[in-house]
Amino acid sequence: MSVEPSLSPAAAPEALSRDDVGPELLISHLLRSGVVLSLTLVTFGMSLTFFHHPDYFSSAQALQRLTTPERGPQGLTDVLAGVGEARGQAFVMAGLLVLMATPVLRVALSLLVFSRQRDRAFVAVTFTVLCLLLLSFLTGGVE
Amino acid sequence: MAKDAATAVTPFLFTVVVFIVSLGAGLLGSLLGLGGGLILVPVLTLALGVDIRYAVGASLVAVIATSSGAAAGYVRERLTNLRVAMFLELATTAGALTGASLAGLIHGRWLYVVFGTVMAYSALVMLRRLSGGECVAGAPVPDALADRLGLHGSYWDEEAGREVPYRVTRPLTGLGLMYGAGTVSGLLGIGSGALKVPAMDLAMGLPLKVSTATSNFMMGVTAAASAGVYFARGDIEPFIAGPVCAGVVLGAFTGSHYLTRVKSSWLRGLFVVVLLGVAVQMLRKGVSP
Numbered sequence: 001m002s003v004e005p006s007l008s009p010a011a012a013p014e015a016l017s018r019d020d021v022g023p024e025l026l027i028s029h030l031l032r033s034g035v036v037l038s039l040t041l042v043t044f045g046m047s048l049t050f051f052h053h054p055d056y057f058s059s060a061q062a063l064q065r066l067t068t069p070e071r072g073p074q075g076l077t078d079v080l081a082g083v084g085e086a087r088g089q090a091f092v093m094a095g096l097l098v099l100m101a102t103p104v105l106r107v108a109l110s111l112l113v114f115s116r117q118r119d120r121a122f123v124a125v126t127f128t129v130l131c132l133l134l135l136s137f138l139t140g141g142v143e
Numbered sequence: 144m145a146k147d148a149a150t151a152v153t154p155f156l157f158t159v160v161v162f163i164v165s166l167g168a169g170l171l172g173s174l175l176g177l178g179g180g181l182i183l184v185p186v187l188t189l190a191l192g193v194d195i196r197y198a199v200g201a202s203l204v205a206v207i208a209t210s211s212g213a214a215a216g217y218v219r220e221r222l223t224n225l226r227v228a229m230f231l232e233l234a235t236t237a238g239a240l241t242g243a244s245l246a247g248l249i250h251g252r253w254l255y256v257v258f259g260t261v262m263a264y265s266a267l268v269m270l271r272r273l274s275g276g277e278c279v280a281g282a283p284v285p286d287a288l289a290d291r292l293g294l295h296g297s298y299w300d301e302e303a304g305r306e307v308p309y310r311v312t313r314p315l316t317g318l319g320l321m322y323g324a325g326t327v328s329g330l331l332g333i334g335s336g337a338l339k340v341p342a343m344d345l346a347m348g349l350p351l352k353v354s355t356a357t358s359n360f361m362m363g364v365t366a367a368a369s370a371g372v373y374f375a376r377g378d379i380e381p382f383i384a385g386p387v388c389a390g391v392v393l394g395a396f397t398g399s400h401y402l403t404r405v406k407s408s409w410l411r412g413l414f415v416v417v418l419l420g421v422a423v424q425m426l427r428k429g430v431s432p
Binding site for chain 2: 027028039042095096101102106121125126129135
């Protein structure tokens with residue numbers, strides 16, 4: 001239902017001699033592909049939802065059902081199961097999860113770069129950030 | 144009033160309205176150099192009657208998307224200081240975890256109060272930037288930790304036409320300030336660039352351009368840490384977050400690629416007034432729901 005923004009390489013002031021494929025370029029590619037993949041899934045999922053539920057175009061009660069708490073795929077396994085059944089909302093959720101995972105992958109990539117440079121201090125820093133990120137997906141469920 | 148109106152619309156209409164509103168927020172945000180969150184959360188809650196936790200959850204996802212999209216460009220241009228970003232993310236992610244967990248514990252009306260306060264503060268930061276040039280911090284104090292971690296860097300200045308080196312100072316002060324910025328971000332679902340940029344620019348001595356790019360880069364990871372907590376708690380609602388995310392990204396993309404940044408100060412002045420007005424609304428909703 002929406003047009004995909006083709007996040008094409010910003011008609012960037014890609015100045016002069018910047019030809020080496022450093023970590024910057026890798027990170028840039030990773031971020032961009034994460035956003036594009038996520039938006040594709042979200043858009044596809046939203047279209048699928050409305051395709052499966054024609055009543056969403058007319059019924060006002062359906063909205064109440066949709067926006068009341070305790071519905072929709074909430075856990076990781078629910079999302080995967082829903083994607084298998086081609087449920088629209090599960091695809092949207094999968095897209096949102098891809099988006100949430102993009103910065104995590106960026107940190108993981110930085111960890112790789114720093115460890116290859118044998119930069120011990122930054123390996124420790126990056127590893128801690130990665131742990132904090134993984135922790136965040138666990139803490140909410142504990143409460 | 145808003146809540147009653149919302150129950151009368153169909154899911155399709157709701158999706159379309161949320162999408163269009165997010166498109167506008169993304170467009171305006173990129174024109175004014177803000178994330179969409181500061182605009183998005185008030186519109187979703189005040190105008191569309193969405194629960195503030197769902198609004199914050201959706202906004203966090205949108206912040207990740209806009210930050211990643213913009214950061215991809217900045218990193219390529221080497222404006223971002225990746226080492227400073229990584230180091231400060233220690234504090235922003237820890238803060239985000241604190242803020243996001245706190246949001247689950249405190250009452251919704253306090254969220255409105257905090258949001259209103261931060262919004263008013265951000266408006267004042269914009270106002271200050273409007274009225275006078277940035278005061279440049281004096282020669283940076285040599286710092287042993289910054290030396291050891293190799294935080295110093297340089298960037299290509301288009302106007303000067305040369306590589307400008309800079310030295311970083313007071314990394315621990317920066318860490319402390321970033322913890323606060325991360326907490327606010329996790330609590331309210333905003334990128335909190337208004338807190339991050341001054342922390343790097345004024346406290347740590349990074350050039351403003353580098354501060355802006357690095358702040359933007361860090362927003363993605365910070366918001367991801369908060370979004371994880373919101374997701375695990377079930378506060379990321381695909382029916383709301385989906386159209387928000389798509390709309391904001393499309394708006395921000397359009398804004399940054401097809402329109403030049405608005406420089407006219409009257410528009411910024413007008414926006415500051417609107418921001419202050421909405422801040423008052425948010426405060427009122429918190430004080431007398």
